[in-house]
Amino acid sequence: MNDPDVHIFVYAADEEYDAIQSCFANHGKVTRLSGSSENDTVLFQQDSVLFIDPTTQEGMRLYSSAMRRESSPGMVIGIAGPESMEEIMVRTHGNMIDYLPKPITPMSMKMVRRRIGYLLDLHRRIRKLESGKNSGNQKRTMEQVETERFIAVRQIVERISVFINQIASTVQGGIQYFNELQYFVSIHDIHCRVIAANPTYHKYLGNRINQDSWGIYTGHHGQKENSPVYHCIETGDVLDSRATVQYQSGAKVPVIVHTAPIYNNDGEVDLVLEVFAGTKEIERLSQEIRTTQQRYEQLFDAVPSKVVVLDRRFRITAENRQFRKDFGKHLGDHFFDILRPGNFPAYQDPITLTMKYGLPQQGEMVLSDSDGAQYNMMTWTSPIKTPTGKLVQVIAILGDVTELRRLQTDLSRLGLMISTISHDLKGSLTGLDAGLYLIDKGFYRNRPAQIEEGLDVAQLMVDRIRKMVFDILYSSKERELELEVVDVHDFAEDIAANVENRIRAAMIEFHCVFEENPGEIHADVGLLRSSLMNILDNAIEACIEDTEGKKSTIDFRVKREDHMVLFEIRDNGSGMNVEEKGRIFDLFYSSKGRKGTGLGLYITRKAIQKHGGTIAVFSQPGQGTKFEVRLPLPKG
Structure with a gap:
């Protein structure tokens, strides 16, 4: 696609906008929408493309406003994470021609650009047909449009498979689930005929293109009026149901079926997306995940140190038994609202550095709880990343060394105390010598006043030594009160x-x-x-x-x-x-x-x-x- 007449409008976050701007820099004009009321003055054209993130309230408002105008965009592409796709499909009634998964990768951006170019060419040929071509050309063009429509539907199936793979690469705790599970993806027309299916569908159910949608089911769902696709067309809703399918090998397998309508520009159901997977496989893998999770939790709780897992916003997503025992339950709370760092410059503690750079860190932190109690914690942090290298969480192991630091302080004070006692004892003994000297001189010279002064000095020094010895003995050994x-x-x-x-x-x-x-x-x-x-x-x-x-x-x-x-x-x-x-x-x-x-x-x-x-x-x-x-x- 290299057409300067194409106008790309974008309403998305900075990261997504930069990716789209870079991809379309040489393929048209790119305009960013701010989401404010001034967007109401935007005049879309037939060949304009709107990239929009409808997960926000402002994004949904802008989308609804754009679709109500006479000059609505030629095509709308939603930007969303895997977890939001189904919700967006329902809220927009399937009017978006494609979805760009977050985070945007060069490959997914390239696929979307090619698809836009293909659809723009298709739209222009249709307009030429409507502008007055002869009936022979019209017939050939319509046949070509149907063929290209079939190709487009197959591309939708391929995009869904890519989307599922995207989920498998980013979801936490469910990677094994997505990798092992067999998903059957197919597209059906409003006459309940299969018009496209993914390789898994063909492998187990055979080539059923242009055959009845209900032909794979047995029992109650094996009739047209009871089939999941028919119910989806009749209600226009996203539906879930349990049914039994029969493989071409003859095996009968219980499945969970998800169906979702795809609407045309007139708001009518045009196609149905059907996705299903075997319930036994789901239950087996779910049980394996539960068992693995229980073992993980047992290991997590068995660690004698305090362990917490934090998300990118420093909220606690997991905590082990030792942490709960010392600080209580705080799932969902901000870590630094529970324990405040006191010995690091702002944003230079090990936890924040790991969040910032995605690298393991360690260091001693002095943390204060809500009651003002201080804890010396040796802290080791490590990033938790997706297979693609995106940091999603940080695990922090906190070793309480408060008593060790207190003991070190006490030992240093003990050394100072011994030094002080030695100094005081030396001074008292010197004073005692002085008192004895006065007594000796008083006797020798028969001076009672000097003897009395010497006795006072000696008594004072003895009292000082007695008090010093008493303090040491009482601090080192308990004794019963003599009441x-x-x-x-x-x-x-x-x-x-x-x-x-x-x-x-x-x-x-x-x-x-x-x-x-x-x-x-x-x-x-x-x-x-x-x-x-x-x-x-x-x-x-x-x-x-x-x-x-x-x-x-x-x-x-x-x-x-x-x-x-x-x-x-x-x-x-x-x-x-x-x-x-x-x-x-x-x-x-x-x-x-x-x-x-x-x-x-x-x-x-x-x-x-x-x-x-x-x-x-x-x-x-x-x-x-x-x-x-x-x-x-x-x-x-």
């Missing part, structure tokens, strides 16, 4: 007396507000005292580290709240940011760097929880910190 009845008011006053001198020595104001009779609790006195003293020690250090120059204060309040006793310790020191506040109770974590062991608050929370209580912290940088410890009062 006794404790008067809360007296207990709070004892704690305040123990820390008051140290607080005031650091030039910090200390305010105590204790309710007169908050009640009694059952507690391990030594453990609980150590826990509250640890919070007060942290408050002292926060005030000392504050460099803003404001007057430092620490408030210690105790009161009764319903069936609980509240211990509140507040300072106006340096405060903490969100990250520090979220980690201060973690083992080996210290906001003081090398100055802390990372054990104090971990042990404090553990001790309070063993008493059946709770601890909460409220803090903002530069505005200080407040700890709230609640312990239950005895019932009754």
